[in-house]
Amino acid sequence: MLRGYKSIYNGNQALFVIDGVPVDNTSVNSANQMSGGGYDYGSPASDINPDDIESITVLKGAGATALYGSRGGNGVILVTTKKGKKGLGITVNSTETWSQMDKSTFPKYQNQYGAGYGQFYNDPSGYFFYFDVNGDGKPDLVTPTTEDASFGAKFDPSLMVYQWDAFDKTSPNFGKATPWVAAKNGPATFFRSPISTNESILITNNTDQGDFKLGYTNSVDRGIIPNSSITKNQIEFGADHNITSKLTVGAHMNYFRTDGIGRGGTGYDGTNSDNRNVLTNFREWWETNVDVRELKQAYQRNQANTTWNMADPQDGDYSAIFWNNPYWVTEHNYETDARNRYIGDVHASYKPTNWLTFTGSVSLDTYSELDEERYDVTSIGVPYYSRFNNDYAETNYNLLANVDKNLGHDFNLKALLGTNIRRDYFNNIYASTNGGLIVPGVYSLSNSLVTPLAPTENDQFWEVNGLFAGATLSWKNMITLDGTIRRDQSSTLPKANNTYYYPSVSAGFVFSQLLKDWTWLSYAKLRASYAEVGNDAPVYQTLDTYNINSPFGSAPQTALSNVKKNNELRPERTRSSEIGLELSFLDNRLGFDGTYYNGLTFDEILPVNVSSATGYTNEYLNAGSVRNKGVEISLLGTPVRTQNFSWNIRVNWSRNVNKVESLYTDGSGNEAKNLELGSFQNGESINAPLGGSLGTIEGSDYTYLNGQKVVQANGQYQLTATNNHVIGNTNPDWIGGVNNEFRYKNFSFSFLIDVRKGGSVFSQDMAYGLATGLYPETVYNNDLGNPVRNSLADGGGFIRPGVTANGQPNTKRIAADNYTAFGYVYLPDRAFIYDASFVKLREALIGYTLPQSVVSKLGPVKGVTLQVIGHNLWIIYKNLPYSDPEESLSAGNLQGIQEGAYPAVRSISFNLKATF
Amino acid sequence: MKKKAIILGIAAATMLSACKKDLTSLNVNPKNPSSVPSYTLFTGAEHSLANTMTSSNVNLNIFRLIEQQWEETTYTDESNYNLKSRAIPDNVWNAFYSNVLVNLEQAKKVIPTDVTDAAQQKNEIAIADILQVYTYYYLVTTYGNIPYSQALDITKPFPKFDDQKTVYYDLLTRLDNDIAALKANASGASYGAADVIYGGDPTSWQLFANSFKLKMGITIAGYDNAKAQSEVESAVSTANGNTGVFTSNSQNAMFTYLSATPNTNPIWVDLVQSGRQDFVANSTLIKLLQPGNGIPSDPRLPYCFTVNNAGVYAGGAPGANVSFGGNSKPSGPLLVSGSIGKITNPDFPADLLDYPEVEFNLAEAAARGYNVGGTAASHYDAGVLASEEFWGVSPSAAAAYLAQPNVAFATAFNPAAPTTVLTPLQKIALQEYLALYNRGWDAWILTRRLNYPVLVAPPTAQSAFPVRFTYPVNEQEVNVTNYNQAAAAIGGDAVTTRLFWEVQ
Structure with a gap:
């Protein structure tokens, strides 16, 4: 994210452009995952091999949008891959990476008290389960295995307790009481310190006839969680050929194969599947007497979900009540994903004269991926297997005319006229077993305990046609004036409103040209710009549709969508201006670059929260405006520069202030005061409150009297009755x-x-x-x-x-x-x-x-x-x-x-x- | 060169004109329809309503816990009246308005366009309206003032809240109109199999509407006795072709779930399928069903609860952390093998309204001097016997139970507080509370209305006993002006604000 949240709902991610090809970075993570739960499938931009990157240019302002369209409104990250120098070149690159958990980012556990929530159980102390284990007719102390907390009895090595392993038939401690002490090997033991590899070879040849490139990369990234890795194979090929001195044609093709296994589950996700993320277990619900190494051995001995969190050892129910064995989770309840991706283009450029170039290109980014999730029999809750087949394609057709002409001695004109057609296509299908699995460890839809429901399908088309022009006029390398305009027509807006224009203007003034006497000043430039960006709506938000739910027996069921669509949506708009100063002193040994920007996104297309008494929870409206203003400063210094030794310092500093200036108002003047973006496990939420920052955290608070927290007669704090109090802001200063x-x-x-x-x-x-x-x-x-x-x-x-x-x-x-x-x-x-x-x-x-x-x-x-x-x-x-x-x-x-x-x-x- | 430039220009123009096809048509979702048959909306809404009323999910329906039928084992927040962490007021509101009411409203709009038979149209609209009245009843008795006259209208994204009494009385008028429509078209067709409860039978729905009218009348008896009396008496009347109210358990409004996911009873999902062990019996209810001290246990006990690990019935103390093994569980062989109840079976039906409750309402009406035929005692007896029958108890065992001094109307006392002399209404309330086992929401209305039986305040409770829900956070934040007016009008948006019919 560059320069703050501009859009309340839509992505604020910058657009990636690799060698001129815009590439998809849409995360397939579900909405559910974003508010916690499900696996983090990462984002497709991570396919790019870092070893192949020659340079990265970040375009932050809205000015990048003439060429790249609305998607450039959040900034553009231009990636240029390696080209190779004159002549044949072969580069071999090998990287071995050793990873380890940063211990300061993992819990320290107290080591004085063990399992339990308090004195709630049936032995005389109240801390233990109490029943006869060894058959001597007398009740014994048993760990409260159901209790996923460590508020139990104080550790005491002389206290002998039947712990979870006393009920595991293969354990050396089976049937034995063991001393009541803190575990030797806590949850940190679970994480491994893997070695990852990345090997690549790149062959380039650059001649007068053109250039050529062939590369192969293999990388294996192993995670610190057992059974997790991401393997990538990439082949790239590119060639340009100069047919004549005026005509060049070329093509690039990149093939990526990505195989993931064991990506981490995230957060909480409701029905018993919290277990997909072992960290919720380790950080939130754990018994400090449980030794993780012993859990590992138990899993390895039994190849079963032998858990510390046994449901009812007294009644012989040793299954998991809330938490599976973490090794069972990583070895049986893992996801896999595979993606075949092609990114490429064909292009031609024709230079009829030295000041005019025509370029035409067709580029394609397409992938198909399969994400599979598993949850094996004997895990708590409902075992399942699901598969998500996702196809994506983006095609861009571009035609550009470039002019670069000196007008007399002092003037230079660069001009651009172009057109772009972008077609996006998403097609995916999600299918899952229903009600459980018949046979353990078999992950197929046919292994569904109950007849599977119809899969969920999604089929989306999106087309934006753009036409753009720009001109840059410069005078004596001192003054530069630039203007662009773009017209887009988008399929996702209603017909009457689907065409929109957005201009930009900028000016640069290299005033050091006037100060040549000041020899200590190497370079000084003042720049200012103003840009507008129009943006379209998400797909399928103009026409109301019904949801067809799975039938009740033979009775079909349907329902209105909870989100009201809107056939009067208009394009959303951003207006931003910025001013910047670049200075460089003492033969470029000291540099300064500062920018102030101020942008307003308005008419934002939002699924606003309405009163659900309307029958809808959200309605798509042009509502809301968000202002981002901020300062970015870079300082560059070269304290030492000699033949053999140099020292460069670069300091970056930025501050962004974000404010929700308006939300929406109905016809009679009622104005919503907040827009909730997501709510979480404890009732806390992330919000866009009117007058506040996007990213405001709301939740329950203390109540205060003269700034002091109010305590009730029972010694507990008096809390607010509701969860809509501002308690934090996620934006940094x-x-x-x-x-x-x-x-x-x-x-x-x-x-x-x-x-x-x-x-x-x-x-x-x-x-x-x-x-x-x-x-x-x-x-x-x-x-x-x-x-x-x-x-x-x-x-x-x-x-x-x-x-x-x-x-x-x-x-x-x-x-x-x-x-x-x-x-x-x-x-x-x-x-x-x-x-x-x-x-x-x-x-x-x-x-x-x-x-x-x-x-x-x-x-x-x-x-x-x-x-x-x-x-x-x-x-x-x-x-x-x-x-x-x-x-x-x-x-x-x-x-x-x-x-x-x-x-x-x-x-x-x-x-x-x-x-x- | 010029020629080439022209060619390129033409190419550009061609490229753009090639896309002159209707861009807007790309934005029509091929996978979701823009119109559907009305009966499919009805089935979905009825199913959703049954789920909401029956659910034991701690994010939605926590009334079994608040009413101390059940108790949570380890995670005891809701048993201690924590409504806010899980945004329960928001979830209930959304479930009723945006899953049930709006789809019934839409069905009513579509029926005139896709049902051709005039009588069938009228019946279907009346039945959908009855379910809307039913849903609004729970909304208005849960929150107080609610959006009503401007509700279900997206052109008013910030609807005003209507006075709770005005809403309530209008619901009664709507019921009368629905009853009249069903009566006039009793031989007409209706939803058929799309109605899971009554197969679309207009007469059954008329019985339901009258029985519900009886309930709505009794609910306001403490506040507006005259209105209550006239509503109750007209509901039970069998004059002029009126069906009157339920007269047997066979007429109960049961939404029968299927044994296959995802159409199972949500209790099975939470208690059996999940593998979790979150809920056990509450000691408040166990003490009433199993009084001890020489008083025989209620024969419903094994149908309601299982025994614990030690083979006896035991309940967890309200609000406390209690063990799963050491306490009774909701009865059913899938949760505890050998238990004879059906509550935790996947196909256990949702009970939206039943005959035992009707009899207790009639008993109360008689006790209040309304002309409903029979006496308070006769309806009380019928209510007790009907409830025993409902749970599967044999007639002889039920009769023996009714003959117990603590149960017989003349001598009934509360075994948990035997020395207290009960008023007739308290006697009725005590047995109705038992009959409303597993229907926590209705038990909540009962105990708020008659203040009996008295529940135990959990020592760890996070607030006083909630006599209403606070308004959803979403209303507070987006429907600000109307929310503030409503909160002021009802006497403050607190869980302790009494609603108009909760007369002390």
Whole structure:
């Protein structure tokens, strides 16, 4: 996302353009996944092989839209792949990457208390199940296996307890009581430290006749979760041939094959499938007495879902009640995905004179993918197999005329006239078993316990026809004036409103040309621009349709869609202006680039929340406007520049302020005050409130008296009655980065530090994990010097800071001997909002290029480079405990909620590149 | 060169004109229809209504917990009246308005265009309207003032809230019109198999409408006795071809689920299919069904609950964390093998209105001096026997139960508080509460109306006992002006604000 959320609902992702071909980056993640749940299938742009990238240009302003259309309105990322220099060149590249969990982003567990929610069970202490296990006629202490929390009995090695493994027939502890102690191997044991590989070869040849390129890449990315990897194979081929000095033709074709397995489940997703994400288990609902290594051994011994979370050991029901064995999850309940993708184009350019070029091209990005999900028999809930076949194609037809002509000595004119037709096609079908699986481990639709329901089909066409023109006039390399206009006609808007125009103008003034006496000033440019962008609607939002639901027996069932469509939609609009200053001093050793921008998106096409008493939950309207304004500053410095040694510093800093200026108003002047974008497990939500920021977190809050939290007579806080109180804002105050690069002869060393200041994140993981007593925060000595978990009678408990209803300090001590003390139970959502600031050592690199004197002795070898690259090496500073504040449920507008967050991964790569 | 430029120009023009086909036609969704037969909307809405009323999902229907029929084992938030975390007020509102009411409304709009027979049109519209009245009854008794006169109209995205009493009385008028229409076309056709409850039988629906009118009349008896009396008496009247109310369990409004997913009873989904162990019996209800102290247990007990691991009936304390194994569970062999109930069977029907409830309403009417034929005692007896029969108890066992001093109308007392002398209405309320087992929503209306039986306040409760739901957060945020007016009009948007018929 560049420069803030412009659109409340639609994607705010920049458009990727690879060698002139716009490529799809539509995530297939369901809406459900974005609010937590389901697998994160990533986004198709990740198909691009980083080793093949020559350069990346980021176009942030709306000015990029004349050429790339509305989709460029969120910015364009232009990727240029490697071309090769004159003559035959062969490059071999090999990278081995070692990854490991960043421990600062994973829970620390308290190690003093074990399984349970409190004194709720039937042994005399109240902490254990109590029934005869060994057959001596006397009841025994048994772990409360059903209780996925650690608010139970204090660990005591002399206390012998029948734990889950005492009921596993193959366990060495079968039928044995074992000491009541904290597990030696906690959940961190679950994660592995894999080695990933990336190998590629690229052959290029560049001659006067044209150029040629052939490459192959194989990469295997192994995840830190067992049984997870993404394998990619890519073949690329491209050639241009100069038929005459005026006519060049060429074609590129890239083939990508991507195979994924074991991508992580995300967040919570309702009916018992939380188990697809083992992190919800580890971070929220866990028993600290459970040894993960023993779970692994149990899985390996039994090849079965032998779980610590046994439903009813007393009655011989050892199946899972809420949580499966995590190894069972990764080995049996995994997804796989396979994608065949082709990206390519054919193009021709004709240059009848030296100032005029015609270019024509047809480009295609098409893929078909199959995503399969599995949930095996004996997992809790409903076993299933599902498959999602997804076909996508985008075709672009382009025709361009370019003029580049000097008019006299001082003027230069560049002009552009072009047309673009874009056709998008989505076709997918989702089918699933119904009611369970017949045979365990067989993942096919025919293995459905009950007759499968009709699959869900989706068939979408989308066409946008564009016509555009632009001209740039420059005078003496000092003043540049630029103007563009584009006309689009889109299939997704009603006929009367489907054509729209958007212009842009910009000006540049290199005023250093007038200050040539100031020798310390190398370059100075002032620039200003104004641009409009029009955008169309999502597909199929103009005409009302019904949903056909699966029949009730033989009775067909239908229903109105909950979203009211609108046949009077107009294009949505963005107007933005920016002004920038570029300065460079002292022979370019010091540089400055600053931009201020101010953009307003209005008439936004939104499925606004209406009162559901209308019978609809949402209605598509042109409603809402969002303003983004901000500053971007870059500083460049070269403190040292000598023959053998140089030091470059680059500092980036940006701040974006986002404001929802209007939502929508009905005919009688009633105005909605908020638009909810997504709501989550604990009742917290991400919103676009009127007058506030898009990305505002709402939830329940404390109530306050003169700024003090109000405590009720029972010692618990008085909470708000509803969940619509502003408790946070996901937008950062500013973000920045500092990159230092040193070169000494053939060595290079650089490191990048990223900083984010402000913004908030809601942690469901803390809301639950503090309740279930997993974290050290729930074990301490209280103001009386006693363990807080002691009973009140034993001097435990604590006093919630705050005042009573009449303003007196609260003195009521409450018990902390069960799960209600620290977590979500009696605390508002506000209590689990954390500052998302961080300082990270994002990347460090050491490189060495073999000196030419050595290379020349290596026969055909032309160059050898060695690099050691570290990624995400160190989170230097953060406020969110046990997690990476950047971790999120999904890309998209719903950021700032952590539910079952994955730990961050640090990695070190060794890269060897040889050219021949 | 010029020639080539012209050629390219022509090529560009051709390219664009090649796309001159109707772009707009691309935006017609080929997979979803723009019109459907009216009866399919009716089936969907009826199914959705049955699901909402029957569900045990903690995101939607938590009334078994609030009414202390069931108790949650580990995750006890809803048993402790936490309505907000799961946005339950929003979910109920949406389920009624945007899944049930709007589709019935749409069916009523489409019926005149796709049903040709005049009598059938009238019957189908009347039946759809009866289900709308039924749905609005639960909305108005759950929230108070609600959007009504401007509801179900997308041209008013911010509908005003109507006064709860005005809505309620208008629903009664609508019922009368529906009854009249069904009476006039009793021999006409209707939905047939698209109506899962009564197969479209107009007479059955007339019985249903009268029985529901009886219920609606009794609901306001404490507030407007005269209105209640006239509604009740006209509902039970069998003069002039009026059907009167239910007279046997065979007339109950049962939505019979299928044994195959996804058309099963939602209780089975939550309790059996999920594999979770979230719900057990509540000690409040177990104490009434199994009083001990020499008083025989209610013969309905094994049909309502299973025994626990130790082979006895036990219920969890309200609001507490309780064990699954140590307590009774809702009865059914798929949840606990050997148990004889059917509640957790996938094809266990949803019960939208039944004969036992009708008899208790008649008993109450008689106790209030309305002319409904019979006495409070005779209807009370019939209600108890009908409920026992409903759950599967044999006539002899039911008769023996009715003869117990704690049950017989003359001597009935609350076994949980034997020394308290019960008023006739409390006696009726106590047995009706038992008869409304598994129909938590109706039990909630009963205990709010008659303030009996008295439920146990969970010591860990997050609020006072909710006598209404707060308005959905969505209304508070988008329908701001009307929400504020409604909240002020009912005396504050709190769970403790009494609704107009909840007379203390």
